[in-house]
Amino acid sequence: MDKYRIDTHKLIYHPERVSDWLKNKNVYPIYAEISPSGACNHRCSYCALDFMEYKPRFLDAKMLKVRFKEMAGLGLKSLMFAGEGEPFLHPDMAAISVHANKCGIDTSFTTNAVLMKPAVIDRILPTTSWIKVSISGGTPVTYSQIHRCGPGDFATVFSNLGYAAALKKKKGYSCTLGMQMVLLPENAHEAVELARKARDAGMDYLVIKPYSQHPLSVTDKYRKIRYASFDKLATELEKINRPGFSVIFRQNTMRKWDEGRRPYARCLALPFWTYIDAGGNVWGCSMFLQNEKFRYGNINERTFRQIWEGNKRRRSLACVRKMDATRCRVNCRMDEINRYLWELRSPAGHSNFI
Numbered sequence: 001m002d003k004y005r006i007d008t009h010k011l012i013y014h015p016e017r018v019s020d021w022l023k024n025k026n027v028y029p030i031y032a033e034i035s036p037s038g039a040c041n042h043r044c045s046y047c048a049l050d051f052m053e054y055k056p057r058f059l060d061a062k063m064l065k066v067r068f069k070e071m072a073g074l075g076l077k078s079l080m081f082a083g084e085g086e087p088f089l090h091p092d093m094a095a096i097s098v099h100a101n102k103c104g105i106d107t108s109f110t111t112n113a114v115l116m117k118p119a120v121i122d123r124i125l126p127t128t129s130w131i132k133v134s135i136s137g138g139t140p141v142t143y144s145q146i147h148r149c150g151p152g153d154f155a156t157v158f159s160n161l162g163y164a165a166a167l168k169k170k171k172g173y174s175c176t177l178g179m180q181m182v183l184l185p186e187n188a189h190e191a192v193e194l195a196r197k198a199r200d201a202g203m204d205y206l207v208i209k210p211y212s213q214h215p216l217s218v219t220d221k222y223r224k225i226r227y228a229s230f231d232k233l234a235t236e237l238e239k240i241n242r243p244g245f246s247v248i249f250r251q252n253t254m255r256k257w258d259e260g261r262r263p264y265a266r267c268l269a270l271p272f273w274t275y276i277d278a279g280g281n282v283w284g285c286s287m288f289l290q291n292e293k294f295r296y297g298n299i300n301e302r303t304f305r306q307i308w309e310g311n312k313r314r315r316s317l318a319c320v321r322k323m324d325a326t327r328c329r330v331n332c333r334m335d336e337i338n339r340y341l342w343e344l345r346s347p348a349g350h351s352n353f354i
Helices: 015-022 061-074 093-102 118-127 140-147 152-171 188-200 228-238 251-259 304-308 311-322 335-345
Strands: 031-034 078-081 106-111 128-134 176-182 205-209 246-249 273-276 281-283 295-298
Touching: 015 335, 061 093, 061 304, 078 093, 093 106, 093 118, 106 118, 118 128, 118 152, 128 152, 140 152, 152 176, 176 188, 188 205, 188 228, 228 246, 228 251, 281 304, 295 304, 295 311, 304 311
Parallel strands: 031 078, 031 273, 078 106, 106 128, 128 176, 176 205, 205 246
Antiparallel strands: 273 281, 281 295
């Protein structure tokens, strides 16, 4: 049911870029995560980037439009607007996204959708590849407790998404609409209920994913959570599936969290993606935000080419090549890509017997 490969990776669709990497050529990122806003209207109990302190800083729209045109020319294929804040707090978010798409970049959003009002949806839906809404509760009470927001936000989210689903159907737009629940002890009993609500609201999928502890997070409430006991929930959720709607229960990722082991000794994935924070800083790895060794430069000050081909990035990659991957965050965004690249670099015996 995971046709979008959410619980694995999609680097297999970019063999040319992987081939260049294997030949030690300079590789520009395929994908970038960008934070247009440092501020957020929620304070989720599981927020990985709470240490960024939700600062009310916003990337300049004119500067972004220039950089997106350049980055598209360098080979960037996709952008996810998310980051340490809520993207729709940015007053020019819709215009920024539409422009990125005009440059030839696939765009997407991870959002809490409270501020994704009908007027915004009208502008972004025709050009957006997917929208994934964080909603870690199946009822207003649980939702508000986990998201640390007013209980009225729950109804607002479903109202906005109902509008988006109806507009998508009416206009024939291809934008995939999904929800995502971080599975926690407080909300596990509502996962089935949320799945039904997501299906009935016209969503394409609901992702149920495990918590992942960021080493810099202020919160560590869920550090010791384990997911083996939730296996039966996957069977219950399968019953909700219908043509056009699926529950993606990330069992593989949950098992990796419980095991806490990695089959690779070094991180190899950094050339294929990047993270840009709300201050314009370009980072090699979101686990080491605020660590100067991992900051390549700033798009307010230099072109992306200058940053990507600069000495700071070169020195950072040299540092990563020596770094033990056991220091890395369990289930980081690049985990599956690292598993794939490590196997390419270190194949098992008999690899020619295809």
